[in-house]
Amino acid sequence: MDIIELRRDLHAHPEVGFTEFRTANRVVLELRSNGYSVSYGADVMVPEWRRGLPPSTQIDLAYERAKNDGADETILQGMRGGLTGVVATLKGSAPGPTVAFRFDMDALPIVESTDSEHVPNANGFASLYRGEMHACGHDGHTAIGLAFAKAMSARKFAGTLKLIFQPAEEGGRGAKSMVDKGVVDDVDFLICCHLGLDLPLHSISGGACDFLASTKLMAQFHGVSAHAAAAPEKGRNALLGAATALLNIHALPRFSSGATRVNVGVLEGGTAPNIIPDTAKMVLECRAESYEVNQDLEQRVRTILLHSAAKHGLTCDIETIGEAATAVCDHELKSLVLDAAKFIEFFTEFKDEHPLGASEDATFFIRRVQELGGKATYSILGTTIAAPHHNPKFDIDEQILPATVQLFERIAMITLQTRAE
Template identity: 45%
Template sequence: MAYVSAGFLGSNTPEIQIRRDLHRYPETAFQEYRTASRIAETLDALGYAVRVGAQVMRAASVVNPPLADDAQAAVAGARRNGGVGRWMDQMQGGLTAVVAEKRFGPGPVLAFRFDMDALTLQETQAENHLPRNEGFASQDPQRMHGCGHDGHVAIGLTLAQSLANLSGLSGTLRLIFQPAEEGGRGAVPIIDAGVLDDVDFLFVAHLGCFLGSGRLAANASGFLHSTKLRVGFHGTASHAAMAPQLGCNALLAGAAAALNLHAISRVAGEETFVNVGKMTAGTTFNIIADQSELLLEVRAETANGHRYMLDRAEAVIAGAAQIHGVTHQMEIVAQLNGNENHADALAIVDRAARSLPDLEVLESWPIGGGDDASKMIARVHQRGGIGAYFIIGSDITAAHHAQSFDFDEASLATGRQVFEAIAVQVLGKA
């Protein structure tokens, strides 16, 4: 079902209606079948040329796709909850990106990117949580939109409607709806499919980031370099009382690594981070664990700081394995570099934002993390275009990625209006 035919785009608050529908049905990396298929159906109904699946993602570039059983369950769940089969059938294998295009005439190619994946996170049931009280809390106990991507999609779809028949434009508008931003794995398959190769202008935005409602930062700064690692320790199982000396404890190796990773000395003069987000190990009470796995990431402001953190992490992991007599392996799941916004693109954002009444425009605001849209921006720059990432202010109830996260839905209309103003600047006839 398209949001057009469902009546959402004809309501008084279309951004909010769409956001709340998406919030009920969160989907994580490369499993965004319901979300993506309804996006595609909506854009098709609005008259855009829509491409999905292998047309816009290189399958060989997908890192760590969902297991077959998980993918099958995701597809089945999407069908039950209103996914559109004719689009989902083209997205098999986690190729869930959607690219929609409308050509208004000769002129530049303007692209906007909107991420659409949710998080593996259980949403709070606290009495003061708006999604719970208004009946649009996550229907999945293991997933939630805890970062605002449901709002980004809502902005993108209502923007698509407002621009579809706008007079006075010339050039090509390209809307990119990206999977798997969380974890930094969704941009590269889109880049490798050539979607950015002819783009002259690329703009990306994020809601919140501790910038309050009624404000906008033209330059999202402070993008961090990061590496996400999966580490496995492999030991020897044995009876914990009868023959503990014959065992090699992978659980203790993992625990030693986790504690000492968090003890890595920081780099003077810059922000550096490390976090072990998940650890699994062992089988039962009286068996020395022969397997352990850690999921962790390191981040830093600079490339040199990032290299230092990564080298120290690798040394800690190797040392923990040696101490406990186990073997180990490390797999890089995703890596992000910093981001450089183009000065000319920032000027476009600044002018667009200042054209809106009652919107306070800041020169810069730290994003507080990273986004693999930075790779898209870098690709556009490499090909001779310009790009920028900005922040749409929105009051939030808790930090991004928290169980009680929510944002001020009034900021959705502001975001749409800024994107509209950018489009008019770039594609407007002189």
């Protein structure tokens, strides 16, 4: 398996959260071919705990697209409706610990750059699915996971290796459904990772810090339409209520206990200038350094939404469409990652921790493992990036991919062999 070729194939076929049918299908086939026991779909996800599902029409179109692209229909059937999580296990030759690695698979709703200097475009592996793009490195993560799986299939070890391929990391939507299914309840050591994040090529951090707890909300405002000139008093302006909420949400005070963030990212409503809009939609988020502070901030946001609606004679339905927690990486595993990296010639700079400064639903995996007595970390692997994460010109330096496979192989062998003795 050529990891560069694999990453480029995944990059050319990006799929947003809960529509990763082609990607997950390939993951299943590759893992099976290397002797792993593979579970997917409802066997590794609690369907009702998924957050922010795309419209069923979008899911169905992606399903048919994957089928047309040659995906195995038997596997696809088990993923119908957006159940695209995959978990694989490989048993060692003797009893020992369970060591898990988690990889995210989803892309972003971004139109990829067609600039002639954009490497994927110049080399013929830019997105074939307009409006979807791997602009955060998850194509690299998935490629690393599959190449690592193949490398470990030839190894002898004690214990169990578990590989978790998660859908819908973007927006904090996919992890909790897998956590609640119990996929990490038997895990003794968990390694999560991310490429880039402002670490230069050849550098690595054993763990991450400054995770921001986050809640993503969608609010639907409902009013009454009317003629904007002949009978404006008979209308109840849903867009006005949403706009009132927007201004007040962004006016919320900061917290003395730590950094907080709020952002209204989507505000939609109305059909014509002479009609009082009877519906409006808002999509927003709040974040905080503390899980508890974020809960407080979320409650304040919800209060503003409901009161803004009431002020204008509206009703408001609020749905949680994504969430992430805070986490603290275990010192023991951070040190193990760095010690292993020092044996890989590619890595020359080593950091104990690197600030994430954003949100990640891998935190739910990390917290669950730790709650049950295990150890977990979230390592950041440095690579040159062509543009910031979530940018149409984003790309990674692919040198990091084979080096990370070597690193993970060494980490796995240390944890599985040494801990089993």
